[in-house]
Amino acid sequence: MPAEIVSRSRATPMEIDGAESTDVTKIDMFLISDDDNQYEQDILRNTFDPLKAWLAYIEYKTNYGTVQEQAFIYERACKELPRSYKLWKMYLDFRVKHVSGLNPAKYEAQYDKVNDCFERALVLLNKMPRIWTDYLEFLMKQCKITKTRRTFDRALRALPLAQHNRIWTLYKPFANTASGPTAVKIWKRYMQVHPEDAEDFIELLVELGHYTEAAKKYIDILDDPRFKSKKGLGHFQLWSELCDLLVNHAREIKGIPVEKIIRSGIQKFSDQKGKLWSSLATYWITRGDFERARDAYEEGITTVMTVRDFTHIFDAYAEFEESVIGTLMEEAADRAAEGATDEDADYDLDIRMMRFEQLMDRRPFLVNDVLLRQNPNNVIEWEKRVGLWGENKQEVVQTYTDAIAAVNPKKAVGQFNQLWANYAKFYEKGGDLRNARIIMEKAVKVPFKTVQELAELWVEWAEMELRNNNFNRAVEIMAKATQAPKRSTVDYFDETLTPQARVHKSWKLWSFYVDLVESVGTLDETKAIYDRIFELRIATPQTVVNYANLLEEHKYFEESFKVYERGLDLFRYPIAFELWNLYLTKACARRIDIERLRDLFEQALEDCPPKFAKPLYLMYGNLEEERGLARHAMRIYERATRAVSDEDRKEMFDFYITKSASNFGLTSTRPIYERAIEALPDKEAKEMCLKFAEMERRLGEIDRARAIYGHASQFADPRIDPGFWKKWETFEVQHGNEDTFKEMLRIKRSVQAQYNTDVSFIASQAVARSQQQKDGVSSAVDETKDAMEALEREANAPVGFVAAKDTAPIKGTIGDEAPKQTVANTEEIDLDAMEE
Template identity: 40%
Template sequence: MSIERISLDSSSITDKDLPFEYQLQEDPYNLTNWLRYYWHKNSIVEKVYILRRACYQLQNSYKLWILYLDHRIELLQGLQPVGPYQYDFRLVNEEFEIALSHLNKMPMLWIKYLEFLIPQPDIRLTIRTFNTSLRTLPLTQHDKIWKLFLEFGDELGGSIGSSIYSRYLIYKPLEIELVLEKYLEFGDHSRSLDLYKLILNDETFISSKDKSPSDFYLECLELLQKLPPNSNSNDDDKIFETFIRQGLNKFPDQFGHLYTELAIYFTNHRSNILKSQIIYEEGLSKCQTIKDFTTIYESYTEFLEKLIKELMIKIEESPDPELDDELDLRLHNFEKLMDNREFLINDIKLKQNSNNVDEWLHRISIISDSDISLKLQTYVKAITTIIPQKSTPGLYKLWLGYSRIYEDNQDLQTARSIFDKATKVQFNSIDELVNIWLEWANLEIRQDDIDTAIRIMEVATKCPNNSKIDINDTTIAVQKRIHKSVKLWSFYLDLIESSGDIDETRKVYEKLFDLKIITPLILINYANFLEDMNHFEESFKIYERGLRIFKFPVAFEIWNIYLVKIMKRKVGIERIRDLFDRVLESCPKDLSKQFYILYSNFENENGLYNKSITILLDAVTKVNDDSKVDVYKNLILKLKETNDIDKLRSVYEDAISIIPIGKNLDILLDFINFETSLSEFIRVRDILKFSLKQKSLQKLWDVWRSFETENGDKDTFKQMLKFKRELNTPIEVDYTQTNIGFVKSSEGPKVSSINASENSNINPDSIDLDI
């Protein structure tokens, strides 16, 4: 391909052009004249010739220069800027330079020139032109240049591309992440590391891509691992290790990962096995979480397993005694690591909370029983490390376990000394101190020294001068509140009672009354103790004292036991009646059933049957609904012992009328059996009808069927089936007139209008018997 050269002389002017030439001679600075001349020409070369003359004449005309340069570029379209046409491209460059010397504030002119230069081989010229444009144009127009400049940098890549982006970072510091990506893309490790350090050291930096500081740190770490080694490997090692240790302080959540990466670095990059092993051990000893421990531990075990396998392969290929010794050492280290896993996990949990009693106890439990020395050391470390006020529950267990080791080894003096120190510890709760005193007493009991155990409990229960101390007041030391511990006094009572000292036992019980910590159980035990000593009246007085202290529902058991005991002693009837009247006056409805039945049985045993029945009749109106069934059952049993059939029948009727069918089924069936035994078959059928109208139960139908089979005939059986059919069809029945005394209503069933026509053709007596 050839290019038509542009003529720079007047040879291209023809006779047709003369009018235009004359106009230009008259007014050479008229833009319109030049444009008419330009439009007059048909050849692009001739047009370019006219435009070139115009631009040189009107040097500050932006419109002419753009038109002219566009045509110059058009003439070179499709040609390569190297080889035979390199000169032509250079000429155009010169024209651009001339244009820009007059119009250097026009950004589009710079852009056209830069776009024209980019494909050309002279990179220096292109970069120099980009720099000149940025220096020349105002800052507000730099964005247009930088867009093209960055595209040029992307195309070039390498160090030049990095340099371009470095300048761009000065222009737009917020684009640091974009520049970092380009550095990495161009393989500029040095600049990449500098940017990573800048980001990591800037605490105010906020990523536009939602990356966290640890994300940038890990990316930087990955880059460091890819760096080619320097001549001095020690420098590389120092840089890498320093960077890791800085990360450990700044990103503690990456602790396990960073230690693992450091160890792997010395394994893979330096083959420094010993250094890697030291780092793994250091990481395991310093990690604070189970997650970090798991990461380091698993990597460490893989590291050791790999070493052992490689060593075994070497031994197979070439046996060597030294390699055998090394293998034994490696295996020993591996087994030790596996055996210590539970201890290492326990170390981490204790680092997280050194006041965690359960973890200290667990640590002691995993120590071999044969290693008594280590167990004792661990007990001492636990006791001296834990702050009692901050400890988790169970601190007393450490003291007990510590003492038990000495006791088991017959060093009782040291065991007692430990208990003595433990009683002075400011435990979080009274129960912990109580357990210390109790176990100390048990130690003496195991030595068959009851007297010493009692003396220990005397010291434990000794009351301070201030008897109004609240046991729940945590602002007061547990040592000053322990005298109000029921658990402590109960144990003391057991010891005193077992000693057989009656007077001392009574003193202890009375002390509990004085301290106002008597419980219903201890009160009943006190009363039983006096009863065993044949002090019956004093025993009853204890019950009375308890009833003044405790109210319902707590008083329920006290009253129950008291009434049974006093009735057993057969004291005056009126005294016992007074007690029953007292309890029934204060007892809630839901608890009174037991006392009514007990009262009724008492009167019955004394031959007062009518009064016994009267009490139960009164109970029916006083107890709550859930208790009525049991009261009625007791009442019916007592009435059966008499011959008052009418009274018994009346009670039956009241029971099935008042109590819902689902709850009174036993009474209902008993009522049916009662009437059947009297051959009152009509009444039995009325009872069944009344009950089934309330609730249709299959069991009642079965009872009626059995009754008719034994006592009825064909007609009565048909009536039963008819009644059953009426209940199972949508018939409106007026139950409001149903008499509880089982007298049939004068009105028959009302048939609904919906079924009237259907039922009118049915013979109510036409029923198939199924017998």
């Protein structure tokens, strides 16, 4: 660029305005140079595409012309092509750029020139949203509220609806900045197009202090089921915001039925009643109407259904009363300091103090009311309410009356029968036995949930008569309670029948009845009741035992035995076991005929399960030993070894062997041992073999004992049962010779080899390892290595050879001669001991 052009490239807005307003014919000699002739000629020649020529001309001037020359070319181009959006956009951006750094207030005239440019552009380009947005952004910098607002309105009217969002993007911030009525009007227009932004409008209204309009807008969106909060708020959250607005600005909001709105919320949001009732009361407090606030609190605490809501309201109520009392006390203190008196104010303070104390005293009753409103069938809460009244007899009676009327017996929570019983006891304690009986008569007609409740109530009635020494009347009551047809076919567990129809089969009722008659009546009367219990087939094992003991106490032994037999007809094992045990014990003690006893024992053992057979067989065998024949007793014990359970079989064999040895000598036990070894499992059979071998040894039958050891060896793994082999070894050392000892070792090796290939060997190894861990053995690897080496030596040794000694080297350095350590051989034969 030439130096003279560069020096003229910086022009003031005044020069640009001059270029705009000066006639082209007058200033062309100054603004059109010889270098511009080429572009001027192109414009004249290019009549079909003049835009291209003008753009080239503008580009040239942008690079080499002054600002005034650029403005001059832009003006000419826009006048020649007034509908060219591109030219106008470039021109407007050029003009805005040159005034953007100026103060709009100081250079208002220059800004107005640019505004006129925008207006001229919009004459034909009013459908171009970008021109409008640039113009509006330019106006917003000039702080001309009215002109800007009107221009926004013109843009909205000129542009199609699809383009309005681009305008509203600027219009909303402008409205928020403008504030006041202007902002409200603009937002109202915006709400007609975009109702989903109602929350932003409400925030603006609250900021501007238009609380009534904000509340109305809340009501509109709450009434609109299609409204969805852009902030993700639910219906109740919007409701809460509305209530907070209504309560916090109660004095400013006019023309809105606040109480009606909050009450509708109480009905709609049942889980937030506590908060809404407190909000309603706070609204009246803000309005200064304390009496209506107190009415709201009272209505709230007497209608809510949950303790949480009640606590919320009650705490707010108490705080309100405390604040009012505190204010009145401060005023009274101020008057006292000034020496003035006000009787009405003091009287009001006293009343409020009494009201507050009464409120705090009512709290337990109010909480109880809440729980009873939740479930009027809660018997426990009714009992608590009775306790709250204390000695107030009139209220206690009224509470009992209300409870009986409110509780549904089939849905009662707690013991409804106990509520009736306590009601009767209340009159009984007061000495009014007549009313107590009337209550009991009504109570036994109530259709309770279970038969047990009705039975307990009959028992309570009888006990009440007993407490007042009316024994005959108590018996009559129980007779009435247990009254039933001769042959009752009623099922005690049939829920389709009323408790009154089934109560005669209540064992608890009959048990109390029989105890009562046994205490105050005769033996015949008691027997009749027991017989009636058996007829109704409701007797329990305890009933059988009690009846039999009663007859035994009165020396009716045979009848007591018949009672046991009747009980055994009703019950089977395992219950029958206890009855047989008592029956047979008492029969043996009475020393009745031996044949009869044998029949009884046979009956007892006929269907006896194995786990209950042992005591009966022992008792049977003892009977035969005492009063019969010993061989009969042995047969019984032999039967017992077959009949008892697996857990008791070994013990039974031991007992059988002991008895046989004591009665018929040791030799008689041999067949018993043999059968025991066959019948018992391996572990117990091994123990039995040891006992059998010991007996044969005592009898001097060494070969028989050795044979038994050999038979038992198949049950003893040398790895996990060294005790058996130690006993056999001791036996051979004492009674054998070298051949027998070698035979024992051979058997041991063969048994060990058998277990090595058997699955049980794996289990034995696991048991051995676990035992070593329990004993704290830390060198398991070394011991296993030594054991494997010993096995290899035994496998490689010739048959019949027993090593006298075995040495094991002590670990030392390689190449050194390790010292020797002598290790005792457990299988070494002590020949000296054998010779002795």
